[in-house]
Amino acid sequence: KNEVEQSPQNLTAQEGEFITINCSYSVGISALHWLQQHPGGGIVSLFMLSSGKKKHGRLIATINIQEKHSSLHITASHPRDSAVYICAAFTYNTDKLIFGTGTRLQVFP
Amino acid sequence: DAGVIQSPRHEVTEMGQEVTLRCKPISGHDYLFWYRQTMMRGLELLIYFNNNVPIDDSGMPEDRFSAKMPNASFSTLKIQPSEPRDSAVYFCASSVRESSYNSPLHFGNGTRLTVT
Numbered sequence: 371k372n373e374v375e376q377s378p379q380n381l382t383a384q385e386g387e388f389i390t391i392n393c394s395y396s397v398g399i400s401a402l403h404w405l406q407q408h409p410g411g412g413i414v415s416l417f418m419l420s421s422g423k424k425k426h427g428r429l430i431a432t433i434n435i436q437e438k439h440s441s442l443h444i445t446a447s448h449p450r451d452s453a454v455y456i457c458a459a460f461t462y463n464t465d466k467l468i469f470g471t472g473t474r475l476q477v478f479p
Numbered sequence: 480d481a482g483v484i485q486s487p488r489h490e491v492t493e494m495g496q497e498v499t500l501r502c503k504p505i506s507g508h509d510y511l512f513w514y515r516q517t518m519m520r521g522l523e524l525l526i527y528f529n530n531n532v533p534i535d536d537s538g539m540p541e542d543r544f545s546a547k548m549p550n551a552s553f554s555t556l557k558i559q560p561s562e563p564r565d566s567a568v569y570f571c572a573s574s575v576r577e578s579s580y581n582s583p584l585h586f587g588n589g590t591r592l593t594v595t
Contacts, residue, residue, distance in 0.1 A: 403584065411568060413586040456522065466535065467512075467584075469522040 373397045374459050376470035383477050389444040391473045393457035396438065403467065404431050404442050405456040413456075416442070447477045481505075485571050485587035493595055497559040500590045502571030503552055512584070513546055513556050514570040522570070528554065540565075561594045568592070 374395045383389055393402070404417040417424050417431040419440070424431050428447075433440040444451055454474050458467040484503040492498055504511045512527040526536040531548045539546070543562070548554040558565055568589045574582040 405584075405586075410588075411591070412588050413570060413572075415583040415585065418583050458522075466524060466527075471521045 372471065374457060374468050374470040376455075376457055376473050378473060379471065381473055381475045383447050383475070385448055385477055385479050387447050387477075389447050389451070389475065389477075391442045391455050391457075391475070393440045393442070393470055394438060395440075395457075395459045395468075397459060397468065398462035399438075399459040400462050401460040402433055402440050403458040403460070404440075405458060407454040407456060407472070409453070416455075444475075447475075449477045449479050452476050483571055483573050483585050483587035485569075485590050487590060488588065489591045489593075491593045491595065492561055494562055495560045496594075497557065498561045498565075498592060498594075500556040500558075500569050500571075500592070502554045502556070502587060504554070504571070504573030505585055506552065508573035508575050508585070509551075510574045510582075511548060511554050512572045512574075513554070514572065516568045516570060516589070517566075525556070525569075558592075561592075563594045566592055566594050 377392045401418055401420045405413050406416050407413045419431055419433050428445045430443040454472045456472045457470045460467055483505055486501045509530050513525040514522050515525055516522045525538045526546045527534055528548045544558055546556045568591050570589045571587045572584045574584050
């Protein structure tokens with residue numbers, strides 16, 4: 371079993387739909403990252419959080435430390451949101467990131 | 480700020496050849512990470528440096544892989560000899576020093592390596 375699990379693996383949506391991507395982890399962490407990888411391959415850091423909730427535009431990330439679970443939400447999804455979304459956990463007391471396998475999102479017009 | 484710069488973007492080489500991947504981190508960033516991404520295994524940490532010193536290389540697959548950071552603005556990842564199973568996208572990333580676990584990572588655009 372991977373230490374960082376994401377679901378779903380693949381997700382398709384119609385433009386405008388509300389999207390939720392889930393991430394569960396089994397290790398002790400100091401922070402959790404959400405990354406976005408576009409078809410061109412570049413990786414962008416969306417959020418880094420260790421508690422509560424963060425919002426940036428149409429993106430919202432939440433984390434529940436007790437339940438070892440984080441979610442990434444996209445409101446009013448758009449085709450340009452189509453990408454692979456990866457959660458990564460910074461393990462406690464180290465500088466190592468453990469990556470989930472990613473969620474491939476496709477948003478159709 | 481030019482971001483993390485990796486070169487080359489694409490590399491195609493024959494099995495047995497030496498491959499050198501290059502990375503220039505963002506100025507002022509004291510942590511540098513090398514990752515490998517494959518379809519089968521996703522993103523994996525190979526090695527990371529703090530202030531040019533290798534801290535953890537436990538992710539380096541085997542002795543054919545080596546990484547150096549001779550100064551704060553340059554790092555190399557070398558594979559010698561290369562094998563077809565080394566084909567992957569190799570990413571370099573950097574972050575600031577104060578609390579690397581609390582700092583966003585900045586990724587380069589990656590080097591797509593194909594070993595035939």
